[in-house]
Amino acid sequence: MEYVSTRDKSRAVSSAYAIANGIAPDGGLYCPTEFPSLSAEDWHALAKMDYKGRAAMILGRFLTDFSAEELTDFAAKAYADEKFGGANTAPVVSLADGKHLLELWHGPTCAFKDMALQILPHLLTASLRKIGEKRTACILVATSGDTGKAALDGFADVPGTKIMVYYPENGVSPMQKLQMNTQTGENVEVVAIRGNFDDAQSAVKQIFTDAATREALDRDGMMLSSANSINWGRLAPQIAYYISAYCDLLAEGKIAHGDQINICVPTGNFGNILAAYIAKQMGLPVNKFICASNRNNVLTDFFKKGGSYDKNRAFYTTASPSMDILISSNLERLLFLASGQNDKLVAELMDKLGTEGRYALTAEMFSGIAADFDAGCCDDAETAETIRALWEKEHYLADTHTAVAVRVYEDYRARTGDETPVVIASTASPFKFCRSVIEALGGSLERDDVTQLGVLEQLTGEKAPAPLAALAGKTPRFDRVVDKEAIFQTIELLKAR
Numbered sequence: 001m002e003y004v005s006t007r008d009k010s011r012a013v014s015s016a017y018a019i020a021n022g023i024a025p026d027g028g029l030y031c032p033t034e035f036p037s038l039s040a041e042d043w044h045a046l047a048k049m050d051y052k053g054r055a056a057m058i059l060g061r062f063l064t065d066f067s068a069e070e071l072t073d074f075a076a077k078a079y080a081d082e083k084f085g086g087a088n089t090a091p092v093v094s095l096a097d098g099k100h101l102l103e104l105w106h107g108p109t110c111a112f113k114d115m116a117l118q119i120l121p122h123l124l125t126a127s128l129r130k131i132g133e134k135r136t137a138c139i140l141v142a143t144s145g146d147t148g149k150a151a152l153d154g155f156a157d158v159p160g161t162k163i164m165v166y167y168p169e170n171g172v173s174p175m176q177k178l179q180m181n182t183q184t185g186e187n188v189e190v191v192a193i194r195g196n197f198d199d200a201q202s203a204v205k206q207i208f209t210d211a212a213t214r215e216a217l218d219r220d221g222m223m224l225s226s227a228n229s230i231n232w233g234r235l236a237p238q239i240a241y242y243i244s245a246y247c248d249l250l251a252e253g254k255i256a257h258g259d260q261i262n263i264c265v266p267t268g269n270f271g272n273i274l275a276a277y278i279a280k281q282m283g284l285p286v287n288k289f290i291c292a293s294n295r296n297n298v299l300t301d302f303f304k305k306g307g308s309y310d311k312n313r314a315f316y317t318t319a320s321p322s323m324d325i326l327i328s329s330n331l332e333r334l335l336f337l338a339s340g341q342n343d344k345l346v347a348e349l350m351d352k353l354g355t356e357g358r359y360a361l362t363a364e365m366f367s368g369i370a371a372d373f374d375a376g377c378c379d380d381a382e383t384a385e386t387i388r389a390l391w392e393k394e395h396y397l398a399d400t401h402t403a404v405a406v407r408v409y410e411d412y413r414a415r416t417g418d419e420t421p422v423v424i425a426s427t428a429s430p431f432k433f434c435r436s437v438i439e440a441l442g443g444s445l446e447r448d449d450v451t452q453l454g455v456l457e458q459l460t461g462e463k464a465p466a467p468l469a470a471l472a473g474k475t476p477r478f479d480r481v482v483d484k485e486a487i488f489q490t491i492e493l494l495k496a497r
């Protein structure tokens, strides 16, 4: 299988090359040129496998320069039972009213990012070997909160790698900040940026395309790579859990073979929902993808306004910080796929986004997307109402991101009358966003308690995940805050690691 840049498809690379390098030199994202489809026998085989087996099989269809033995080994290590709190890596929890929540947060950092970032270090170090790359891979990560910790946990002390995480100083939850700033490992650095997530992401993309920085790193035996969902190695593992969820629903008799489902995803960078879209290209029967946003509803407008994307608007800090994003990177891959791989057009649109902050699709191009997607958004008050209703009616404790998706789905169903069974991505443990969840449930916060874990435990009788409980009393190791203009200098910190 070959990969090309969304902005220039003239040069094809292997999956190992795409994963090792993260982003194409022209700023585009690597994308496969065709999609493997699953046969009836494949579905039959998948049904009998555990999560590790399913992940290895799906990855094998995309990463054709990896052997089945390698991928099986990586999946076994990444999704080891002791890391995911048991054998059921990505359980589907069905509520009484028929919604199916796909819980993706049972990994070591308690958000769905672990599903990809536990396996990415294996994929990336193997990729470096395969392409004969001897330099140290410097992984630059911009995070809205959850990717940072998951990437740090995955890459800490992995030989041949160093990792630098940039997060918006005032844009992450206290728990997320504590998780990142207490990270151990000799090869890790964490820096807070004065600015929002988009500033951090743009700054990182600037470093990636800056020839002088690359050359300077090269002289010191280093190269750049990415652990954001711009890296194909981040996206590919996420395809597996949508297919796994379908197998689980079949096994439980909740759906029959070939039945269509809807998939609703709380969306920021458009990575998670794009992985679901790719699962459909492989044969997963999906009726609608429902793209759920918080008050930063640039994607809702894109889908509702015929494909006009406009980031020139206010940026809000919300109770679902991992979705506080105005430039959704992975939409670029959707544009590439939906335009019949029109790289020139994508390059033009992305250039417009860079200079004017907006672009519009033609009606013809948008119609290809509109058939598959619906979208909606809700604010913090509606998110809180939903957390409370889920707890009171269903005894389901949802985090703020998951609650956005549940709310948007409920609005969608009421608006359209579409009763297709739905899988809703549950993307984080509620204990990662204790303050907002406690307030939504009408509880009161404990003064001087950073984590508030005990308060939420008392309020609900549910137990906080062990990795979060272990943070109590830990002293932060990193406290550096820089202006976004100073991001280039921070590369020196990484060199010194």
Ligand SMILES: *Cc1c(COP(=O)(O)O)cnc(C)c1O
Residues within 6 Å of the ligand: 111, 112, 113, 146, 147, 229, 266, 267, 268, 269, 270, 271, 272, 273, 322, 323, 401, 402, 427, 428
């Ligand atoms: C990252 C994240 C999202 C958004 O996912 P994207 O792939 O960026 O669209 C949603 N919820 C949580 C909890 C996250 O960490």
